[in-house]
Amino acid sequence: MKARLAGGFGKPRFFFVALRAWAFNRASGSETPIQRKRQTMADDKIYIVGIGDDGLDGLTRQARDRIEQAAVLVGPAGLLRLVPPTQQKRIAIGGDPEQIAETLRTHQGSGPLVLLAGGDPLFYGTARYLCDALGTERFDVVPHVSSMQLAFARVKESWDDAYLGNLATQPLDRVVERIRIADRVGLFTTEELTPAVVARALLERRIDYFTVYVCENLGSRDERVTRGELPDIAQQDFAPLNVLILVRQQGAADRPRQMESRRLFGNPDDAFLQAKPKRGLLTPAEVRCIALAELDLGPSSVVWDVGAGTGSLAIEAAQLASRGRVYAIEMDAEDYGLMLDNARAFGCPTLTPVHGRAPEAFADLPDPDAVFVGGTGRDVARLCASALQRLKPRGRLVANVSGPENLVAVQAAIGEMGWEAEMMLISIARGNLQMERTRFEGLNPTFLIMTRRP
Numbered sequence: 421m422k423a424r425l426a427g428g429f430g431k432p433r434f435f436f437v438a439l440r441a442w443a444f445n446r447a448s449g450s451e452t453p454i455q456r457k458r459q460t461m462a463d464d465k466i467y468i469v470g471i472g473d474d475g476l477d478g479l480t481r482q483a484r485d486r487i488e489q490a491a492v493l494v495g496p497a498g499l500l501r502l503v504p505p506t507q508q509k510r511i512a513i514g515g516d517p518e519q520i521a522e523t524l525r526t527h528q529g530s531g532p533l534v535l536l537a538g539g540d541p542l543f544y545g546t547a548r549y550l551c552d553a554l555g556t557e558r559f560d561v562v563p564h565v566s567s568m569q570l571a572f573a574r575v576k577e578s579w580d581d582a583y584l585g586n587l588a589t590q591p592l593d594r595v596v597e598r599i600r601i602a603d604r605v606g607l608f609t610t611e612e613l614t615p616a617v618v619a620r621a622l623l624e625r626r627i628d629y630f631t632v633y634v635c636e637n638l639g640s641r642d643e644r645v646t647r648g649e650l651p652d653i654a655q656q657d658f659a660p661l662n663v664l665i666l667v668r669q670q671g672a673a674d675r676p677r678q679m680e681s682r683r684l685f686g687n688p689d690d691a692f693l694q695a696k697p698k699r700g701l702l703t704p705a706e707v708r709c710i711a712l713a714e715l716d717l718g719p720s721s722v723v724w725d726v727g728a729g730t731g732s733l734a735i736e737a738a739q740l741a742s743r744g745r746v747y748a749i750e751m752d753a754e755d756y757g758l759m760l761d762n763a764r765a766f767g768c769p770t771l772t773p774v775h776g777r778a779p780e781a782f783a784d785l786p787d788p789d790a791v792f793v794g795g796t797g798r799d800v801a802r803l804c805a806s807a808l809q810r811l812k813p814r815g816r817l818v819a820n821v822s823g824p825e826n827l828v829a830v831q832a833a834i835g836e837m838g839w840e841a842e843m844m845l846i847s848i849a850r851g852n853l854q855m856e857r858t859r860f861e862g863l864n865p866t867f868l869i870m871t872r873r874p
Contacts, residue, residue: 461486461489461490461532462532463491463529463530463531463532464528464529464558465532465533465558465559465560466524466528466533466534466535466550466554466558466559466560467486467490467532467533467534467535467559467560467561467562468534468535468537468541468546468547468550468559468560468561468562469483469486469487469534469535469536469537469541469562469564470483470537470538470539470540470541470561470562470563470564470565470566471483471499471502471503471536471537471538471539471564472538472539472564472565472567472570472638472639472640473502473567473637473638473639473640473643473661474639474640474641475502475503476502476503476504478564478565478639479564480562482562483562483564486532486534486562487503487534487536488506489532490508490531490532490533490534491508491509491530491531491532491533492508492509492510492511492527492530492531492532492533492534493508493509493510493511493534493536494510494511494513494520494523494524494527494533494534494535494536495511495512495513495535495536495537496512496513496514496515496536496538497512499536499537499538500512500536503536511523511527515588517546517549517550517553518553520535520546520550521549521550521553521554524550524554525554528558535550538567539563539564539565539566539567539568539569540563540564540565540566540569541561541563542561542563543563543566543568543569547559547561548857565639567608567635567638567639567661567663568584568606568608568663570635570638570639570663571606571633571635571638571663571665572606572665574633574635574638574645575633575635575645575647575665575667577604577665577667578604579604579606581603581604582602582603582604582605582606583598583599583602583604583605583606584605584606584607585598585605585606585607585608586607586608587607587608587609587610587613587618588608588610592613592617592618592621593621595607595618596618596621596622596625596627597690598852599622599627599630599666600625600627600690601689601690601694602666602668603667603668604665604666604667604668605630605664605665605666605667606663606664606665607663607664607665607666608663608664609662609663609664611660614657614658615632615634615653615656615658615662615664616653616654616655616656616657616658618664619632619650619651619653619654620654622650623650623651623654628650628651629668629669629672629673630650630666630667630668630669631647631648631649631666631667631668631669632647632648632649632650632652632653632664632665632666633645633646633647633664633665633666633667634646634648634653634656634658634662634663634664634665635662635663635664635665636658636659636661636662637659637661637662638661638663642659644659646658673693673694673758682766684736684739684740685708685709685712685736685739685740686705686706686708686709686736687705687732687736688705689702689704689705689732692730692731692732692735692762693730693758693761693762693765694730694758702729702730702732703729703732703733703794703820704848704863704866706846706848706863707820707846707848707866707868708732708733708736710844710846710868711733711792711818711820711868712733712736712737712740714816714818714868714870715737715790715792715816715818716790716816717737717740717741717744717789717790718741718744718789719740719741719742719743719744720741720743720744721737721740721741721744721789721790722741722744722745722746722747722786722787722788722789722790722812723737723738723741723744723745723746723747723788723789723790723791723792724746724747724749724782724785724788724790724791724792724807725737725746725747725748725749725792725794726749726778726791726792726793726794726795726803726807727749727750727778727793727794727795727803728748728749728750728755728759728773728794729750729752729755729759729794730755730758730759730762731748731750731758731759731762731763731771731773732762733792733794734746734748734759734771735762735763735766735768735771737790737792738768738770738771739766739768741770742770743770744770744789745770745772745786746768746770746771746772747772747774747785747788748771748772748773748774749774749776749778749781749782750773750774750775751775751776751777751778753775756773756775759773760773778803778806779802779803779806779807782806782807782810785810787810787811787812788807788810788811788812788815789812789815789816790815790816790817790818791807791808791811791815791816791817791818792817792818792819792820793807793817793818793819793820794819794820794821795820795821798826800819800821800826800829800830801826801829801830801832801833802833804817804819804830804833804834805833805836805837808833808834808837808839808871808873811873812873813873813874814872814873814874815872815873816870816871816872816873817834817870817871817872817873818868818869818870819868819869819870820866820867820868821866821867821869822864822865822866822867824867826867827843827867827869830869831843831869834869834871839871839872839873839874840871841869841870841871842869842870842871843867843868843869843870844867844868844869844870845865845866845867846865846866846867846868847862847863847865848862848863849861849862849863850863
């Protein structure tokens with residue numbers, strides 16, 4: 421009886437184990453040599469296959485099949501060398517996208533055609549341009565891990581909100597200005613614009629608050645990651661195939677750009693020192709312009725900036741009210757110190773920084789012609805109510821709030837005075853050149869509430 425039981429359960433058990441193995445292989449995408457059947461490649465298709473510095477060893481079975489079955493293999497000479505010689509026709513190309521497109525037009529239809537591309541062809545790579553130029557229906561893309569992904573993985577940093585750039589397609593000066601206000605940066609360098617050149621350009625502009633990682637030959641046997649400070653990297657040589665990663669040091673403030681093109685108002689955000697990691701509290705340039713216009717300032721106006729932060733709006737108000745007086749009230753010690761530095765950089769004799777808490781700080785100030793109130797806390801409506809009581813006849817108050825609850829509260833405070841409130845929703849998107857494409861990055865929407873004392 422025992423033998424029968426053992427024999428009876430033996431076959432089902434074997435079948436169950438085999439079934440589990442088959443299901444696992446299906447889920448993981450791996451198949452045994454007997455099960456695997458190559459997908460047929462169409463003669464009229466162009467297959468773009470991403471490949472890393474480790475060549476065929478790092479590719480999936482699907483990617484290797486594509487390369488092995490190709491009648492024509494097109495790619496940069498360095499990538500072609502990673503594929504062992506075969507009978508297929510090989511065409512070496514340069515980096516000119518139009519030349520690549522013309523090469524593909526010429527040879528399409530003469531058998532399966534494979535274009536080799538480094539890493540992920542759709543990550544700011546060749547595939548995007550070719551699909552736009554020749555039509556997406558012509559292509560089939562098999563991606564590889566991009567060198568940018570590998571670089572961030574090697575240094576164990578997130579890249580979801582990093583600034584990514586390519587010095588082969590973007591001017592160094594423009595890239596450096598974007599780095600100035602970034603938290604994390606990933607750059608493809610070139611043989612001319614090496615990591616050392618980038619490091620020296622940053623140091624010349626006093627942008628010295630980043631830790632640097634140079635990731636060379638990623639995915640290959642001679643891969644190397646070098647960590648250092650900018651002065652160290654500026655003196656070293658690296659392999660041509662590298663990705664440069666910059667990580668802002670904890671708490672480092674932005675260094676403002678030089679003042680040679682200073683404006684009366686609407687200066688770029690990076691013209692001001694800002695606190696880290698509290699960056700984003702500075703009133704954006706576009707909102708500043710609208711708020712200053714709504715404040716209706718004259719040359720002799722007395723202005724209060726309540727919750728002045730690092731002083732961007734107060735400084736520009738002082739430049740407009742050049743014969744008046746601007747009182748910038750800020751209780752945070754770090755922001756107050758940065759405001760003093762910004763005021764010195766802009767040269768604002770009519771600006772008076774006030775280190776204190778509102779509304780108590782109002783007591784010793786002269787009555788204002790204009791008041792700007794900014795903030796995200798619950799006290800914004802109370803501060804506006806206190807300032808409204810001191811406002812001169814025909815004086816203007818402008819409040820900048822980010823949440824609808826503060827919008828309603830400030831509107832109610834103005835209504836209790838029997839005054840009329842105007843409201844505005846401001847939504848700004850700034851163009852940002854990422855590789856060869858422009859992306860628009862939206863700033864957080866914000867509200868302005870305006871009123872004038874009768």
